[in-house]
Amino acid sequence: MPIVLDAMGSDNRPDPEVKAAITASNALHEEIILIGDEPTLAAKLAAIPGDKSRVRIVHAPEALDMEDKIEDARRKKQNSMRVGMELVKAGEGDAFVTAGNTGMAMYYAIKSFGNIKGVIRPCLSAVVPVKTGHAVMLDIGANAECRPEFLLQFAFLGKVYAQSLLGLKDPKIGLLSNGEEEDKGNELIRAAYHLLKDANLNFIGNVEGKELFNGQVDVVVTDGFTGNIVLKSTEAVAKLIIDVLREELMGSFRTKIGALLAKPAFQNIKSMLDPAEIGAAPLMGIDALVFVGHGRSDSRALANAIRSAKHAVDNQLLSHLRAEITNIL
Amino acid sequence: MPIVLDAMGSDNRPDPEVKAAITASNALHEEIILIGDEPTLAAKLAAIPGDKSRVRIVHAPEALDMEDKIEDARRKKQNSMRVGMELVKAGEGDAFVTAGNTGMAMYYAIKSFGNIKGVIRPCLSAVVPVKTGHAVMLDIGANAECRPEFLLQFAFLGKVYAQSLLGLKDPKIGLLSNGEEEDKGNELIRAAYHLLKDANLNFIGNVEGKELFNGQVDVVVTDGFTGNIVLKSTEAVAKLIIDVLREELMGSFRTKIGALLAKPAFQNIKSMLDPAEIGAAPLMGIDALVFVGHGRSDSRALANAIRSAKHAVDNQLLSHLRAEITNIL
Structure with missing residues (x-):
């Protein structure tokens, strides 16, 4: 089943999402559903070269902002987060991925899916x-x-x-x-x-x-x-x-040359500290796979987020979580 | 008035303390009282060259360990921390400095000096x-x-x-x-x-x-x-x-050369992150100047700790703290 991607999550939406959907769909051989304004997304998708046969768009005319609270979300009933999660709830996707507002993702996740049976607090x-x-x-x-x-x-x-x-x-x-x-x-x-x-x-x-x-x-x-x-x-x-x-x-000529030579070492440190390597983490205790990444996510971070979600699907993370919680009750 | 230094605080006691006392007494033109086992300290002091005219020893035969709790401390009535603080309490020193057990320093500081009037919790x-x-x-x-x-x-x-x-x-x-x-x-x-x-x-x-x-x-x-x-x-x-x-x-020849050239930059970072630059922080809310540094302190860190304590004495930190607390009561 497809992975559902909120096209309106990241700070630079929807470009990083559209690119990530194309990259990930080809790398993982998995269908990706992009949720957002259909005409906009279709145009963006058309403008990027590559195999887009595994990317599908589902229309959601509204988008949440990072500073939105519950009362703002209520005024945007057709926001991409809600539409996307409802799609997963309807059984049309295996997991939902967003780089949007974490608080709102938790809010809609609790509303759409509830907690895993026995979980007190996600x-x-x-x-x-x-x-x-x-x-x-x-x-x-x-x-x-x-x-x-x-x-x-x-x-x-x-x-x-x-x-x-x-x-x-x-x-x-x-x-x-x-x-x-x-x-x-x-x-x-x-x-x-x-x-x-x-x-x-x-x-x-x-x-x-x-x-x-x-x-x-x-x-x-x-x-x-x-x-x-x-x-x-x-x-x-x-x-x-x-x-x-x-x-x-950058303070002196000598240290600049040193930095140039030492570049590979710095790049390894940078990649070690880079949150984009994992891309997103699941909302734990929610009875569905909902992955939330950083608002600053670029297309690489989002493609990695989709990969993390796919990995969780393949490893049956949700069934294992349900079984573990049932076990301790 | 002198600064009182616990000679038995740091992990490598008393060598860093003895060296720091000599360095700081000369740099600050201030008398330092070293608290610890007199014969040991006298021998250590004699073995180090330099002007030691401003370093005085006060005998304390026992020493607290890092893992000591109150019950252990009670068995070591003549420990250097207690002896040193009592000296300050008796008006023979302006401040007490230790790189020893922080919990015990707080315990003896409360016992010896109490809180600044009005302070609920130091x-x-x-x-x-x-x-x-x-x-x-x-x-x-x-x-x-x-x-x-x-x-x-x-x-x-x-x-x-x-x-x-x-x-x-x-x-x-x-x-x-x-x-x-x-x-x-x-x-x-x-x-x-x-x-x-x-x-x-x-x-x-x-x-x-x-x-x-x-x-x-x-x-x-x-x-x-x-x-x-x-x-x-x-x-x-x-x-x-x-x-x-x-x-x-250190992973490759190229990055090694780079590191060598970039050394000045790394040294600046190292000194920025180095806790030894300040050396120690005061126990806040105690009605005396008691400075506690890290157990790993070397002689440079301890000399800086003494300097920090002297700075607090010169700036009348304690009077200012008392005045501020009185003001808000």
């Missing part, structure tokens, strides 16, 4: 680069206020996602805290610690940034407030270092 | 490198569980510290949150937002990692759980990038 995940590859971090922003049992479920959701994404049999789970000892953490984390310890999980205990970025865990569990701040802060520090390094390297 | 601060220089972050670990009024006081303490440390008249204060909008945050942050907004502060609102590391705030206020995790995570990411870059640069 959450947002991110795949973060670590020394040994990648780790899954969740929640990164859906639930600023959590109860310990939410975190227990995030651990199981993250475990299944890491199994599917990273191909690990028994992913190592850590709880993000202000120290490794069992008694560290705030009230929430201390209570969650005991739930995770007693659960059927490969729980290695509390972890700090060091363990996370050294690759000692495959899944790091946190509340949406802390997770969101940590994710954005670490991204900001990485950007600061790269920016300052670039400025410093 | 906290830990850190000086973080940002694009434009430095920002003060607090709490970074003393209070995993906070009430909104703690955060309000942290803001005032941080403001005065930034004035003294960064020489700013009216430091910009931000509240670390999962989004810039007023309604973002968990319950604690939303309540603290209103307290900070209504206070006599240059409050710029909620900030994320981007604003912090871009230098848009001089003081970032957070609870000790979040602050500790963010600080350690950003340090870990910075280390990851530098480590991977180093490995990549």
Whole structure:
């Protein structure tokens, strides 16, 4: 079944989406349904060379903006996000991919599909680069206020996602805290610690940034407030270092020559830190495959997002998530 | 009056401390009192050349270890931290500096000096490198569980510290949150937002990692759980990038040559990220100047820590903190 792509998600919509649909449909030999204003998309599609036989357009006259809230969305009933998710709900697509407003994607996903049976709260995940590859971090922003049992479920959701994404049999789970000892953490984390310890999980205990970025865990569990701040802060520090390094390297003739010679090394770092390599992460706990990528996504990031969604379809991520949650109830 | 230095704080004690005492006493023209085992310190001091006329030793036969808890500390009544703080309390020193166990430093500081009148909870601060220089972050670990009024006081303490440390008249204060909008945050942050907004502060609102590391705030206020995790995570990411870059640069002959030429640029980045540049941060809200540096401190970091303490003494940081807190009561 096709992958449904919101053509009106990214900051530069719909060009990156149209290009990504063509690239991905050919690379994956999979039909892609582009959701957006039909005449506009048809014209854009016609203007780009290549095999477009696997790209189909479904009309949605409206589009959500990044700053839109629920009340704005309600005024745009025919927005591409809603139309696309309804298509997946109707069984015409396997997964929905968007680079649009994350809050609205979660809103429509809950409305269209609901939670996986037994899931108390769906959450947002991110795949973060670590020394040994990648780790899954969740929640990164859906639930600023959590109860310990939410975190227990995030651990199981993250475990299944890491199994599917990273191909690990028994992913190592850590709880993000202000120290490794069992008694560290705030009230929430201390209570969650005991739930995770007693659960059927490969729980290695509390972890700090060091363990996370050294690759000692495959899944790091946190509340949406802390997770969101940590994710954005670490991204900001990485950007600061790269920016300052670039400025410093351009500071003299000698360092410029050095930078030119060292370019391959810099490119490897850049690709390691590049969120476009994965492209998008699923809304965890939703009873459907809904992948949300960054608003800044270009066509490469979007093509990778489609690939990630296809990978999840092929690996039956959703069935595995449903089975895992049923299992712990 | 002298600065009192715990000779038994750092991981490699007492050598870095002895060296730092000699360096700093000469650079600052200030007497330094070294606290530790007298015969050991006297021998170490004698073995190092240079003018040692401004270094004095006060005997403390015991030393705390990094993993020591309160019950361990109680068994070591004559530990260097306690002896040193009591010396400051007795009026024989202006400030106490240690690279030892932070939790124990806070414990003895509360016991020896108590809080500044009106301070509900003392906290830990850190000086973080940002694009434009430095920002003060607090709490970074003393209070995993906070009430909104703690955060309000942290803001005032941080403001005065930034004035003294960064020489700013009216430091910009931000509240670390999962989004810039007023309604973002968990319950604690939303309540603290209103307290900070209504206070006599240059409050710029909620900030994320981007604003912090871009230098848009001089003081970032957070609870000790979040602050500790963010600080350690950003340090870990910075280390990851530098480590991977180093490995990549050593990967081929071409990149090795490039790295050699680009060395000055890397050194500038390294010094920007180097916590040894500041050396130590004061325990905020304690009614004395107690500076705690990293356990990994070498003699340069410790000499800088002494300089930071001397700077705080010269700028009357403690009187300013007392006045500010009295003012808001």
